[in-house]
Amino acid sequence: MQKPGKKLSFLIAGATVGALVLSGCSGAGSSGSGDSADNTITALMVGNPQMEDIQKLTADNFTKQTGITVKFTILPENELRDKVTQDVANQGGQYDVATVGAYEVPIWAKNGWLHELSTQANADSAYDTADLIKPMVQSVTGDDGKMYAAPFYGESSFLMYNKEMFEAKGLTMPEKPTWAQVAEFAQKLDDKKKGVAGICLRGLPGWGELFAPLTTVVNTYGGTWFEKDWTPKVDSPEFKEATNFYVNLVKQYGESGAPQAGFTECLNTFGQGKAAMWYDATSAAGTLEDPNASKVAGKVGYAYAPVNKTEYSGWLWTWAFAMPKTTKKADAAWKFISWATSKDYEQLVGKNLGWPRVPSGKRTSTYAIPEYKESAKAFADVTLGSIEHANPQNPGVQPRPALGVQFVGIPEFADLGTKVSQEVSAAIAGSTTVDKALADGQKLAEDVAKKYK
Structure with a gap:
């Protein structure tokens, strides 16, 4: 069997497709690492709230303490994946630090594209690697048992709902709802005349956008991208049932503009009180509970990811800081990474920006901080429970050939998942059908399977 870590062309192709989906906006001071000053490093980050927070805090804290200036580039998720993949895979050397995820790290570590970080982390007793939550460490660990990125925050997925x-409507959300119950709630709560959707679900193309939640639905409906022997199952009855359910749910009771809605758009929609429910990342809760950023702070309930045939269905993900092998400023880059993922940084965020904004899900000690426990009491237990029950080895009802809950841990999945997502998004928009989308997806999956059988 061909080793998945060597399939560079497919990985780059997948990232390039992602770049076509949405144009980006960069944060202040975006620049390449051509800056030769030893005290300046460049960092490429995904445009999520936690990354925007660290950009605000760096100059007055990290730079003031170390003398190291950090030039940030912040991009939307799809464009971030494309840019970081092309830079790292092509050995471009533009960035000293980059946010990458649980999908990329094991593959890139195998290819020798990243610095291992275990040596520095274990040498620093104050960093306390033992405090890092094990599933998050495992997701950024290479075949050699070493950590190739440091988790900035960790997440699973759960269902958020507006308690008011x-x-x-006299409705009660179970702790562990089924998708059938969610659909019933969405129908009863949808009120387009008042501008309120029954539910917000991602419809934006991208393997890490639309197919992050949708693949968890496929899993719990009994479907899978590939069986253990690499038989592709994209057009199977179970995959079709799950996808039809998802598409119909968002078409009937979802947010307006769903084919262009990703994580950020749903965060804004739900946070503005424009949706009754939202199924997405547990990391969203911190922003939702911040009254400075959300109109629904204190009004949100949290339940486990909806299920059908499985007991749990939440995904497992971490956005982590990695150091490309091409950096010439490894010492400065590690100082930034260790600061950004430390216990002290969580205290800094809590005291300066508010405890709900702490980038959680990566350290056990976070859940012992009294102020954080109080601020996160509505969602902390469900978040931890969701992370603990996420099972990358066995996320569905059948054995899998590669790791991953909301993705398949092979380089080709970036291309495969993105192409199929474009057609499913088109089905949400009404310009094609789920059957056609998945029939085309099956052919693409068959091409991938040939390389592994």
Whole structure:
């Protein structure tokens, strides 16, 4: 069997497709690492709230303490994946630090594209690697048992719902809802005349956008991208049932503009009180509970990811800081990474920006901080429970040939997942059908399977 870590062309192709999906906006001071000053490093980050927070805090804290200036580039998720992949895979050397995820790290570590970080982390007793939550460490660990990125925050997925809207209709959300119950709630709560959707679900193309939540639905409906022997199952009855359910749910009771809605758009929609429910990343809760950023702070309930045939269905992910092998400023880069992923940084965020904004899900000690426990009491237990029950080895009802809950841990999945997502998004828009989308996806999956059988 061909080793998945060597399939560079497919990985780059997948990232390039992602770049076509959405144009980006960069943060202040975006620059390449051509800056030869030893005290300046460049960092490429995904444009999520936690990364925007660290950009705000770096100059007055990290730079003031170390003298190291950090020039940030912040991009939307799809464009971030494309840019970081092309830079790292092509040995471009533009960035000293980059945010990457649980999908990329094991593959890139195998290819020798990243610095291992275990040596520095273990040598620093204050960093306390033993405090890092094990599933998050495992997701950024290479075949050699070493850590190739440091988790900045960790997440699973869960269902968020507006308690006031539920109470107004006399509805009660179970701790572990089924998708059938969610659909019933969405129908009862949808009120387009008032500008309120029954549910917000990602419809934006991208393997890490639309197919992050959708693949968890496929898993719990009994479907899979590939069986253990690499038989592709994209057009199987179970995959079709799950996809039809998802597409119909968002078409009937979802947010307006769903084919262009990703994580950020749903965060804004739900946070503005424009949706009764939202199924997405557990990391969203911190922003939702911040009254400075959300109109629904204190009004949100949290339940486990909806299921059908499985007991749990939440995904497992971490956005982590990695150091490309091409950096010439490894010492300065590690100082930034260790600061950004430390216990002290969490205290800094809590005291300066508010405890709900702490980038959680990566350290056990976070859940012992009294102020954080109080601020996160609505969602902390469900978040930890979701992370602990996420099973990358066995996320569905059948054995899998590669690791991953919301993705398949092979380089080709970036291309495969993105192409199929484009057609599913088109089905949400009404310009094609789920059957056609998945029939085309099956052919693409068959091409991938030939390389592994």
